[in-house]
Amino acid sequence: MSTRSIGQEFTKGLWNENPVLRQLLGLCPTLAVTGWVINGLAMGLATSFVLIFSSIVVSIIKKLIPSQVRIASYIVIIATFVTVADRFLAAYFPDISKDLGPYVPLIVVNCIILGRQEAFSSKNSVGRSLIDALGMSSGFVLTLLVLSSIREILGSGTYLGHQVMGSWFTPWIIMILPAGAFLALGILLGIALHIEKKTKSRI
Amino acid sequence: MELVAIFISAILxxxxxxxxxxxxCPFLGVSKKIDSAISMGLAVTFVMTITAVVSWAINNWILIPHGLDYLxxxxxxxxxxxxxxxVEMFIRKVSPPLYQALGIYLPLITTNCAIMGLALLVALREYGFAEAVVFGLGSGLGFTLAIILMAAIREQLDxxxxxxxxxxxxxxxxxxxxxxxxxxxxIGMIK
Structure with a gap:
C-alpha cells in the first residue's frame, strides 16, 4: 500500500508524475485537439470525467475481477463512461463534439486511463483512487490548457475566440496545423525536463 | 478513381x-531501430486492414440495422x-517466422489508438466495403512509411x-x- 499522504497523492499528478509531460501518456489527444483552447478544455474535462468514474468503479469492484480478464474488464468499464461522455457532448455541445470528431470515442484507448486502473485503482482503496484520479486529471487538463493556450495565441492571435493580439501581430498559422502541435509539445517537454533538472540540482 | 484517391490520401x-x-505511442516508442520500425509498421498494416473489414461488417450488418449505434x-x-x-494465435500456428518478426509487437497494437481510430473513421465517413479496405491498407502503409522515416532519422540523431x-x-x-x-x-495531390 502507498505510504504517501493524501495531499501528495493528489499533487504527484500535477508535476512529478504528470501524465503527459513526465510519463508521455495520452499524447494523441494532447496533440490532436489543442489547436483551440475550448477544444483542449473540453477534451481535458471529458477525459477527467472518464478517468475519475472509471477509477471509482474499478477500485470498488477490484476484488470481484479475476486477474486474467482484468484488462478486458477495465476496458469495458472505461468504454461505458466514454460512451456517456460522447453522448453528453453530442447532446449539449454539438459544435465542440463535431470539432473533436473521433477523438472523444478515442478516449477509450487513452493510455492514461487504462494505466491508472492497472497501476493504482486495482490496488488501492476507493478514497485514494479518487484522489489519484483527481490529481492525474488536473495534471492532464493543465497540460492541455497550457499547450492549447500557446497554440491558439500564437496560431490565430485569439484566446477562447477573443482577439488578444494587436493588429501588428501576424498569426503563425503553422501553430494550429499538425506540425505546430508536434513542435509546441516537443519544446514544452524540453522545458519541463529542464525545470525538473534545475530544481533537482538545487536540492 | 475514388479508391485511388482514398488510398493516396491515406498514405500521404x-x-x-x-x-x-x-x-x-508506437511512433515514438518503437522508432529507435529501422528493423523494429519495419516490423511494427507491417504488424499495424496487417491488423488495420483486417480491422477495417471486421469493423465495417459489424457496423453495417449488426449495429446500424438494429439501431445499436450507441454501442x-x-x-x-x-x-x-x-x-x-x-491474429496472434493464427500467425503463431501458421507461420512461425512471421510470428518471430511480429510477435512482440502484436499485443502492443491492441492499445494502439490508430486501430480504434481507423474503425471509428470508417464508421464516421460511412465508407462502402471496398473503400473501407483500401482506407485500412493505405492508412497502415502510411503509418509504416512515417515510422520507418522516423527510425532512419533517429539512427542519425544518435x-x-x-x-x-x-x-x-x-x-x-x-x-x-x-x-x-x-x-x-x-496536400495539392488530392483536391
Whole structure:
C-alpha cells in the first residue's frame, strides 16, 4: 500500500508524475485537439470525467475481477463512461463534439486511463483512487490548457475566440496545423525536463 | 478513381501519424531501430486492414440495422482486442517466422489508438466495403512509411549534439513536426 499522504497523492499528478509531460501518456489527444483552447478544455474535462468514474468503479469492484480478464474488464468499464461522455457532448455541445470528431470515442484507448486502473485503482482503496484520479486529471487538463493556450495565441492571435493580439501581430498559422502541435509539445517537454533538472540540482 | 484517391490520401496527405496524431505511442516508442520500425509498421498494416473489414461488417450488418449505434465504442474496442489475440494465435500456428518478426509487437497494437481510430473513421465517413479496405491498407502503409522515416532519422540523431533536456522524446517530436511540415506538401495531390 502507498505510504504517501493524501495531499501528495493528489499533487504527484500535477508535476512529478504528470501524465503527459513526465510519463508521455495520452499524447494523441494532447496533440490532436489543442489547436483551440475550448477544444483542449473540453477534451481535458471529458477525459477527467472518464478517468475519475472509471477509477471509482474499478477500485470498488477490484476484488470481484479475476486477474486474467482484468484488462478486458477495465476496458469495458472505461468504454461505458466514454460512451456517456460522447453522448453528453453530442447532446449539449454539438459544435465542440463535431470539432473533436473521433477523438472523444478515442478516449477509450487513452493510455492514461487504462494505466491508472492497472497501476493504482486495482490496488488501492476507493478514497485514494479518487484522489489519484483527481490529481492525474488536473495534471492532464493543465497540460492541455497550457499547450492549447500557446497554440491558439500564437496560431490565430485569439484566446477562447477573443482577439488578444494587436493588429501588428501576424498569426503563425503553422501553430494550429499538425506540425505546430508536434513542435509546441516537443519544446514544452524540453522545458519541463529542464525545470525538473534545475530544481533537482538545487536540492 | 475514388479508391485511388482514398488510398493516396491515406498514405500521404492525411497520414495517420502526422495528420491525425493517431498511433503516436508506437511512433515514438518503437522508432529507435529501422528493423523494429519495419516490423511494427507491417504488424499495424496487417491488423488495420483486417480491422477495417471486421469493423465495417459489424457496423453495417449488426449495429446500424438494429439501431445499436450507441454501442459502437464498446463493441469496436472488444472486437479489436479479441481480433489481435486471434491474429496472434493464427500467425503463431501458421507461420512461425512471421510470428518471430511480429510477435512482440502484436499485443502492443491492441492499445494502439490508430486501430480504434481507423474503425471509428470508417464508421464516421460511412465508407462502402471496398473503400473501407483500401482506407485500412493505405492508412497502415502510411503509418509504416512515417515510422520507418522516423527510425532512419533517429539512427542519425544518435550522433548529433542535442541540448540535454530535448534528448529522447523532445527532439523526436520536433523531428515529427518537420516531417509533418514536409508531408503538407502533398496536400495539392488530392483536391
Amino acid at each position: 496527405v492525411n497520414n495517420f501519424v502526422l495528420y491525425y496524431f493517431l498511433g503516436i 459502437k465504442i464498446v463493441s469496436f474496442i472488444l472486437v479489436i482486442a479479441s481480433l489481435v489475440q486471434l 550522433l548529433a549534439d542535442i541540448p540535454e533536456p530535448l534528448k529522447g522524446a523532445g527532439i523526436s517530436l520536433i523531428v515529427a513536426s518537420i516531417m509533418a511540415l514536409a508531408f503538407m506538401g502533398f
